[in-house]
Amino acid sequence: MKKVGIIGTGNWGTTLGFLVSKNVISNLKYFKKEILIYGIVEEFEGKSMDKLINEDHENKKYLPGIKLPDNLCYTSDIQLFSDIDIIIVALPHQFIDSLIKFKEYLKKDIIVLSVVKGVIEYKVSFTLVSDYINEIWGCSTNVLMGANIASDVAKGLLGNILYKCEGTLGYHQEYDRDVLFRLLNCKYYKISCTKDVVGVELCGSLKNIIALGYGVTVGLGCSKNTSISFLRCGLGEIKKFLNFFFPATSSETLFQSCGIADLIVSCSMGRNYKFGKAKAEEDISLEDFEKKIGNQKIQGVGTANCIYNYLITKERKDDFPIIKMIWSIFCDNEECDKILDSF
């Protein structure tokens, strides 16, 4: 029987905690009932996260209004991860370095799943989050991406049949796939599996760049034809990027939830979309916008900068006019309406 631990108590980490706590109940042959969710010591409205999750069974800060199962147990004690068999990493990618402190406590043969969207940015290149975790922990990290608005997934888990959704699992070993599929798949959250781990993860990062630009087209007042044309051409650049720099990835992955579905949802209502729209409408700065939405991060800007620098190094920036344009608008003060020249 395997014991599951989650690192990260944000809305997606908590929702996955809910999902997994629910799923293991009907799989007690395979999994231990208690699910551990790790977060730093923090308070919300005068109550510790410990009390909120372990006594009130609600993460009021990140997933308000959702009653969590009793078998989801919060802890800030890293040592408790020493008997964990399956770890789900659900941290914002900015905090990924904090995984280092877990290393000394981890079992040798843990199964790791990353749900972290974003890339680890260097000056002129980048590393996939899964590769970074592999390096830190000396393991082989699987990924889960998709069109998953956390609060909507949670509503589905509560029994609202109009809230069903799906995710794409990128896995390395068949054994890991079987275990993770059993752990994650259910009626309201359907999992598709692919061995294209890199394709799955890159889709999850690159779509944020396109969502920024889609927001700009909406903010400018473009026709639906125009915005959707931008989205399509943006998807084309994601496809080209995958084919060109990661030839082992597959275009089939773009047809999965992590590909086109996540792109459309992000372009409809994601944070990056909203910032792009606000940028075109009122020329708001990144800092002011992030403040306005409660210090949540707009990941697309960093990703655009990182990918653009990578393209420069590879002498390929002119082959990706949309990524180049998004970089120009968000990192180099280009006028928003110039976006119309990029597709």
Add this chain to the structure above:
Amino acid sequence: MKKVGIIGTGNWGTTLGFLVSKNVISNLKYFKKEILIYGIVEEFEGKSMDKLINEDHENKKYLPGIKLPDNLCYTSDIQLFSDIDIIIVALPHQFIDSLIKFKEYLKKDIIVLSVVKGVIEYKVSFTLVSDYINEIWGCSTNVLMGANIASDVAKGLLGNILYKCEGTLGYHQEYDRDVLFRLLNCKYYKISCTKDVVGVELCGSLKNIIALGYGVTVGLGCSKNTSISFLRCGLGEIKKFLNFFFPATSSETLFQSCGIADLIVSCSMGRNYKFGKAKAEEDISLEDFEKKIGNQKIQGVGTANCIYNYLITKERKDDFPIIKMIWSIFCDNEECDKILDSF
């Protein structure tokens, strides 16, 4: 110098007339200036279509508010098509049989372009519109499909830079491609070309089935995750249908404007989407809905029926659960919320 004729004065036929009339002005080396647009003798608000287009330069009935160029000339005289070199067919697919009467007047080596979405329905099978035209006229018909809301394309042609869009040209001969590209492509309407004529045309028809179902999910009050998951799975069935029954088609075509872009636009604001939504919200009948929108046709229902019957004949209906479910809801009185079982 080639002379261009258009058959059909609906909003898309008129918009293409506008586009082509504008484009030939800068290509007078290749094309005759005068563009012929054929329509039946009809009146709108007491004025003949002849007067509306040839004197007022506005198709008040189908494309109100758009000033048309002087070189777009309306006629109801089929004989005038005897000196036409390039014909664009822009009729609703229900009226396609009316092309027969043109046959005796046509030149032998005309270039034909169909922009007709839909399939010619038989009891247990169907024919592509382009194949049907080939049969009637003994020619080889190219197709143009894409995310093209006619009034938005027209606004782009009027110079509104926020209204730019694109289409996919499926062509048979390189020569036809060159001529049609020169005729159609411009700054505000960008053409991509592919030899996958069948794939382009099928995308244009099948997306209406998916748009009906997308409308149902929205009418039911599904979360965005859920609706987009339906869209993605619907695209998957289009892909499967193409691969399975038309193995010469290419999945690449789905990445073109005729594929994913047209699907998203249709699911956002198309007539089929609107009918699906109304069906779920108020159980309105097809007849009442068509009356309500001025007797415009909801093509998805006939297409769903036709494709479902085709799947039965091929003993493949259970491999296409979404198409089967849309048929059940729209042609066999199934409850709308059953759609959630199909993906």
